[in-house]
Amino acid sequence: MPETPAARVLADVEPRPGVPKPDPILVVDSVVRRFGGLKAVDVEHLEIQRGAITSLIGPNGAGKTTFFNLMTGFDRPDHGSWSFDGHDLSRVPAHQVANYGMVRTFQLTKALTRLTVIENMKLGATSQRGERFLPSLWPGVWRSQEREIEARADELLARFRMDHMRGELGGTLSGGQRKLLEMARALMVDPAMVMLDEPMAGVNPALTQSLLQHVKDLPGFGKTVLFVEHDMDVVMDISDWVVVMAQGRIISEGPPAAVAKDQAVIDAYLGADHGDESRFTPVSFEASAAAARRHDQEESA
């Protein structure tokens, strides 16, 4: 049980689905997304506490990634509304969501393969004047800004211990390095909230520790974190609050210890197909890394 300021605040919150939080940054109301006859996501009410690390768990096909897609404008719900930091986000396009300060990463990493690591990073910066068509033709307009952005990018790369690869092409990085790059790049946007979709999947153990530390550090920089993770050890280690989804619905939420004991959660995992039981125990890293690599290859093929 982590002793973070956020965990202390949330300790007084009753652990039940849809419970209100003292200072929510994201508030979701009756969001439904159907695929054919199937309700992939059906969330009645959910609040995410500002400055906390909340993890979203659930068996495969529970609708976690679809929920991410809906929140960040990459998919449209059949109905429902949600607001982020005071902005109503229903019908807001994905790029605008990012500009409001909610930035996501992807389950299958999206390192920009034919851009260098430093270019990847600089892309994350917002409000670069040189990104507009006509101003881009006059370097005087954007050069000084570019220098500031580059300095910030180098600083972040150093923090993520990737400074030695700044000139490498994104496509040459390993799966784990791509995950790191994607997280660092998301931070270049300077978001109020980061949504990480399986940031640890396919990452080797040495990198996992450093990635975990980076996630743990984020609230200290004033960021809210919502992340999807399968490895329960990781979830127990770093979460201030855990939300459990199954078959599109929120079936449980609460501090990690409380959720782990929740009978509804255990049933959901056991009731789901048996392959998912292994998710409760730390799976072999080699195997999951290999799976992630296969995934990446398939995606780019």
Added chain:
Amino acid sequence: MSARMRAVVLALLAVAAVATTAGAAIASTPPDAGGDLVLAQGGETVRGVLRDGEGEPVPDVAISVATPDGEVVGETATDADGAWEVGLPAPGDYVVTLDAETLPEGVDLRDADRNPLEVTVRSAQNRTLIFALGEGAGGSRFLNSFLAQAVSGLRFGLIIAITAIGLSLIFGTTGLVNFAHGELVALGAIIAFFFNAPASVGGFGLTLILAGLIATVLSAAAGGAIELGLWRPLRKRRTGLIQMLVISIGLALLLRNALQVWFGGGSRPYYDYTIQQSLVFGPIRITPRDLIVMALATIVLVGVATMLQRTRIGKAMRAVSDNRDLAESSGIDVQRVILIIWVIGGGLAGFGGVLAGVVENVSYLMGFRLLLLMFAGVILGGLGTAYGAMFGSIVVGLITELSTLWFSTELKYVWALGVLILILLVRPQGLLGRAERIG
């Protein structure tokens, strides 16, 4: 850098040499002088010969020629041979009107919309015009031309459908958008042409039925050869889909123009079944040739559907098309299935080419002309499904021909292509396709 460049230049020169010898080895055929334009010395005229449905000349029919402003420049009546000719003051646009009142009893314009005719006459041109005549039919003129266009649209749609099945299945199983599929159509038509042509023009003089069978088999072989010689090795090298799309465009250019060198630039009909008497079913008239084409096309389509539905290989094809990974893990030999799809797709394309050649003419460009319509049909029905391709193609054929009831014939492909774009925008999975799950 320079070594790389040198290697490429050398490779290109080698290719040039191969292309040169290959090109020189094939004797060129002069293009046909077909069409209705006959150049003559002296002033411009419009002229023609009126014949009724039985091919008998129709005399004493009044024909007048006017400028687009309505100023009459000449009037005449057909002579005993049905011939007429009107001299014109200058090149330009004219309106030629046949006085339907002066037609004899029982003879009527087959297509009332094609009177008056608007023509452009170039300098020194003697432009021949055709007023198609037939038996006077009762009932509404519009209904008659509607039915006539519907029949030819259905015929056209059936032909597109046959050629498009392979295109759709290839996309479904390999993800390849094959821009070279039209060339298999032209290949089939041209092979049949040479087997059908009499020995005096360098052919084998076989009946068209036999020639068409041979063409179908050879096109199937060509489809298989392209898969084995090009696409399978490329897939093994993990070539990207976009790269393969561009390669298929290169292949289309290569094949199409090789066919032109072989066949010549003109368009020619088959030697059999050129002139036929129409059969009349109530308001619909159709030649036995077209009727057979439509029947054959329908039989083949039903056969393909049955094969997909009932046979092991057909089920395997649908399985691979539906979900390749799942099919592979359930023990289906995916590479073999893809090869069979290429063979069947190639054969169907070639067969469709023969049918298209029977209905219209054979030309090296006929496949490319069909290609975008095939895409339209396949996308309309839902990419990757065989039934969707059949359904969509028939709709495209109908749209193409029925549009001529209201709009210019020159624009008939525009409507089909417009529907293609529209479908991609509002329902990219096609009318029969399923919406895919996102994320």
Added chain:
Amino acid sequence: MDVDFTRVLVDGLRTGLGPVAAVYALAAIGLNVHYGYTGLLNFGQVGFMLVGAYGMGIAVSIHSLPLWLGIILGMLAAVALALLLGFPTLRLRADYLAICTIAAAEILRFVFRSSPMAEVTGGAFGIPSQVGGSGFSSGFYRLNPIPEGAYGIGPVMFSHTRLWMMLVAWLLVALAVVLVWALMRSPWGRVIKSIREDEDAARALGKNVFAYKMQSLVLGGVLGGVAGIVLVMNQGAMTPDQFLPQLTFFAYTVLLLGGAATVVGPVLGSILFWFILQAMDSLLRQTGFGSAALGAVRLAFVGLILILLMAFRPQGLLGNKQEMMLDA
């Protein structure tokens, strides 16, 4: 066999440096913006060339507007086509976009050549240079400051009118190269390239992907429009059937030969492409090859280049092999 290889070389050079090579360089630079940098698989580049040429031709030859205004109108026509095509299609997958754009270009050609449109576009006969004494290309040649005569080095000679045409065409190519270079080194270019790599990633980082794609489509389309204007200026007349889909395929071959996503690749590609094609032509002609089949052999050869390039050297002459490998 009597083959004059100097002749072959001279023919190749004359065409490789000629205005047509510049036209294809321009069209390919436009495609480079679309496909090379943004990843938009536009197979309707010839449609942009058509509206550019006709925008200018209709304005100057039929409505007797001044040449400079006609050229601006031609470019605006390309902008309009990009907007019209882009709004619905830019959300489509790459292969669907390819089919959609090629269909759109064919629709344009069919419509422009149809007789109901003849009053506006001249129908299938198009717009000849001289209509009522205000031909578009005569206006262009009146501006020629080069004194009459022939110019060149050794056997590679050009007349003063051809030289004027070449000068203007290559100047436009140079301008386009500088423009693309300036854009692609800027933060705007970075966003454009990121969209090619993964548009969802760009979106997640707050980039308005649709707006950038549209800007790219307009920019490349205008370059295509200018290419169309230069093409018909050089020929002195325009017909819709000059704008067949294979023009787009040629432009792709030029781009892929030189190297997609490189600044000067399309220029080098075009010069080399036309040099090879014309030299081959010249060689075949001298060996007594029938001229009827020559055009077909030439096109078949382009197809072969395209296949070999994509299969064995997708990065082209100037591209980076390592970058290409990452893609596969």
